[in-house]
Amino acid sequence: MADIDVRKLADQLDAAQKILDEIRITSGCEAFGPPLPMNAARVERAVEAAQKALRDRQVRTDFVGNAEMFGEPAWDIMLDLFIRQAQDENVSIKAACMSPGAKSSTVLRWLNVLEMNDLVRCEADPSDSKRYLIRLTPAGYEGMLRYLETISA
Missing domain, CATH: 1.20.5 (Single alpha-helices involved in coiled-coils or other helix-helix interfaces)
Structure with a gap:
């Protein structure tokens, strides 16, 4: 009983x-619970891990070839956005579509999926009404930061 x-x-x-x-x-x-204190060293370690992950993926493509077959566009987008956002860069949708290894249509599809899953958000650029910026949401950024910290430890 x-x-x-x-x-x-x-x-x-x-x-x-x-x-x-x-x-x-x-x-x-x-x-994830309360955000951990933000400090430069914490973010720098995570950015280095993200940059290494992107380099490793490029090396894999260089040796094995066929970026589409072994590609993970959503992950590449998340890594790229994390790096750029951590460095206070604005990323337009056009700039995100120019990332190596994926077609613009693929990037746009994945941005839509990531947005539906509350990992990224699209916002009008306050300085240019014809341009839209893409950013990780707070949950997306914190998730990436914690993951990258974990793999870099």
Whole structure:
């Protein structure tokens, strides 16, 4: 009897956690818990890890060839946006589409998917009404930062 109650309680807790995560994400709060303190060394290590990941992917393509077959456009976009955003660069949609290794149509499709998953957001450029900028959302940026810190440790 006690096993059944424990299983039921565990299922209820799992369901509650899923709801809590949805609330955090839709409200703009971090699903990772409170953000860690931001400091230059932390961001620099993560940027170096992202740059290394992009270089490694390019070397793989150089040796194996066929960037489309072994490509991961969504991941390349996330790495590139993270690096540029960490360096306070604005990235236009046009600039994002010029990334090596993927066709513009592929990049646009993946930007749409990333936006639907709340990892990136598209905003009008305040200095140019005809241009749109793409940025990682707070959750996307924090997720990339924590992942890159983990792999660089």
